[in-house]
Amino acid sequence: MSLFELRKIRMVYDGRVVLDLPELKIEPGLAYSLQGPNGAGKSTLLDILSFLNAPHEGEVRFDGAPVAWKESYLRPLRRKVALVEQHPVMFSRSVRENVGYGLAIRGMDQAERRRRVNEALDLVGLAHLAEAYAPRLSGGETQRVAIARALANRPRVLLLDEPTASVDTQNRVIIEQVVAELRDQGETTIVLCTHNRSQAWALCPHVIFLEEGRLVPRSRGNSYAGILSFEEGQGWCRIAEGFRVPASGCEPGRVRIGIDPEGVRLERADGPGLNCGPLVKVRLEGDTVSLSVNLGRPLDVHMRLKEFRATGLGVGDLVRAEIHPAAVDCYPGQ
Amino acid sequence: MFFLDSLWAAFELLLGFDPELLRIVGVSLNVSFWSTLAACVVGVPAGFLIGITGFRGKQAVITFFNTMLALPTVVIGLLVYSVLSRRGVFGSLGWLYTQKAMIVGQIILITPIIVAFTIAAVSRIDDRYRRTALTLGASRRQVAMVVLHEARFGIMAAIVAAFGRVISEIGISMMLGGNAKGFTRTMTTAMALEYDKGEFVLALGLGVVLLGISLLVNVLLGYVQGRTRR
Known part of the structure; x- marks a missing residue:
């Protein structure tokens, strides 16, 4: 049984549909990344999942039971779900009192x-700050x-809204370890x-990708807006100047393109050309390497460590991205 | 020189614990304490509820209390006088020219201050406190307590401002208390009387006490804030 089942959910503000989900299931014990550009409806969805806001339309089921959006019914549910906001506030008390509030x-x-407070603080490496005044802590x-x-509170669900967006590297690493x-x-x-795709990829095997309030079926990876045109029967989608990928399955015009980071090969380029750009980021995630190439838009690429070593590439090198047509998904644009 | 002489004489009165001066200060503190306490009992919950809840006409209610802030003391004096005078609705109580009448008038004066400042203090609290408490499983009452805790310094400031207003007002005390020596003579009415008589020594002494009380209350508030924020 799914932990969350959302059906025909719609949220409309000032006549604008900010969330429109025909169906979304979240399974117990799994880790999902919630991705999408700003204004895609991510925070709105988190508010529904944390039982803070009722959807304007549709049904939410938790543990198989339909959620009644009444205060008396919601409180026990909220105690099973914890939301950590992007900019959390600390109650003007000690760290210990904050952590022990729930x-x-x-x-x-x-x-x-x-005991539970000490355990939780140990987990995030801040046991030494237990008696500190919480509002005086740094952002991280x-x-x-x-x-x-x-x-x-040992919640069944932990919702994290961009927990590393405004923290330094040291804090980011610790938060990622906890997750x-x-x-x-x-x-x-x-x-x-x-918004950090490599972080999402490294931490969460499952992806919920939102685009203008709708679920984008592409489960993982790069997502762009582009213009699809056909040349001699072959469809090409132009994403940026010098960044073009083979695409099909849509009418010519504005489309959304998804590129699987594992369907891209990189090789050293001799000079500027199509899909060529500098390698701007290399990050080791276990035995896999997450890379980012600047093709006018960032292109995330994943490859095995052994495979990466064989390329001999390093940050700053000019590379050409060879994008396999099977790694490209094309959806009608909005 | 005249001012300095008077000031020196005033300090002599203070340091000598002059009985008349002490009685006047006692009446002032007594009346101000009870009126502030009563206004708090009404004003803080009212302001908190108005601030924390959303309802139709909320802005109109806030505007009403903001307008009441400008209510002149003489108008309150006249209003309460008309109710407590022999021919008034509550004339039979016999409260006119007693400390009770002064307290009633002062409650009317400062309740809007406490309500309006409490609304402002509660409204300023970041909505994330409410959301955080809710997501941690708090009930409505527990969420309200979180907001109250975060707004406590704003509410304390409201109470201090209200106390400062009543201890320094003169219109209500004069009209409803009558400035009866030993009974309803407060620091401000005594100062006005002494001024009329051309006797500045007691007036200055009372002025020093008035300033001292104001300073003490503010220092206490700062100390409490400082200790809480560590």
Whole structure:
């Protein structure tokens, strides 16, 4: 049974449809990344999943039961789901009181609460700040305490709204480790909203991709707007100057293009040309390497470490991206 | 020189614990304390509820309380006088020219201050506090307590402002208290009387006390804020 089942969900603000989901299922214990450009409806979806806002239309089922959007019914549900916002606020109390807040309102006794708070703070590496005044923490520490505050309640679902968007590298790495640990334990369902595609790819095997409030069927990878045209029967989609990919299955004109990062091969380029650009980022994720090439728009590429070593490429090198037609999906544009 | 002489004499009165001066200060503090307490009991919950909830006509209610901030003390004095005078609705209570009448008038004066400032303090609280408490599983009452906790300094400032207003007002005290020596003579009415008599020593002494009380209250508020924020 799915943990969340959303059917025919619509959210309309000022006549504009900001979310339109015919169906969305979230399975228990899995990690999902929630991706999409700004204004795609990600935060709106998180508000529904955290039971903060009722959808204007449609049905939400949690654990198989339809959700009644009444305060008395929602409170027990909210205690199973934790939302960590992009810019979390700390209550003007100590870190310990912040992390223990959810436990205190559940009536947990002080000794058990103390143990759980210590455990949660240990997880995010901030046990030494337990007695500090929470509003005085740095941005990264605040984000980590907010995660500890959510996890102390042992929620079944953890919703993270861009948790690393405004933190430094050290804090980002720690937050990613925490998410990875939770994912590996498989007890908590994770929905990680992020603009960082390599982070999403590394942490979450499942992807929810939103585009103008709608689910984009492409499950993972690069997404662009482009112009599709046909030359001698072959469809080509122009994404940016010098960035063109083979595409088919749509009428000529504006389209959305998805490119699977694993369907791209990179080779050293001698000079400028089609789909050529500098390699701007290389990041090791276990035995896989996540790369980013600047083709006028960033193109994310994933390859095995062994394969990457064989290319002899490094950051700053000019590379040509060879995009396999099977790695390209084309959808009608909006 | 005259001013300095008077000021020196005023300090002598203060340091000598002059009985008349102490009685006047006592009446002022007593009346101000009870009127502030009563206005808090009404004003803080009212302001908090108006601030935290959304309802039709909320802006009109806020505008009403903001307008009431400008209510002149003499108008309140006249209003309460008409109710408490012998021919008034509550004339039989016999409260006119007593501290009770002064307290009633002062409650009317400062309740709008406490309500309006509490609304402002609560409205300024970031909505993320409410959302955070909700997502952590708080009930409506618990969410309200979180907002109240975050708005506490704003509400304290409202109470301090209200206390400052009543302890320094003169119109209501004069009209409803009558400036009766030992009973309804407050610091401000006494200062006005002494001025009329051309006796500046007691007036200055009372002025120093008035400023001292204001300073003390603000220092206390700052201390509480400082300790809480560590």
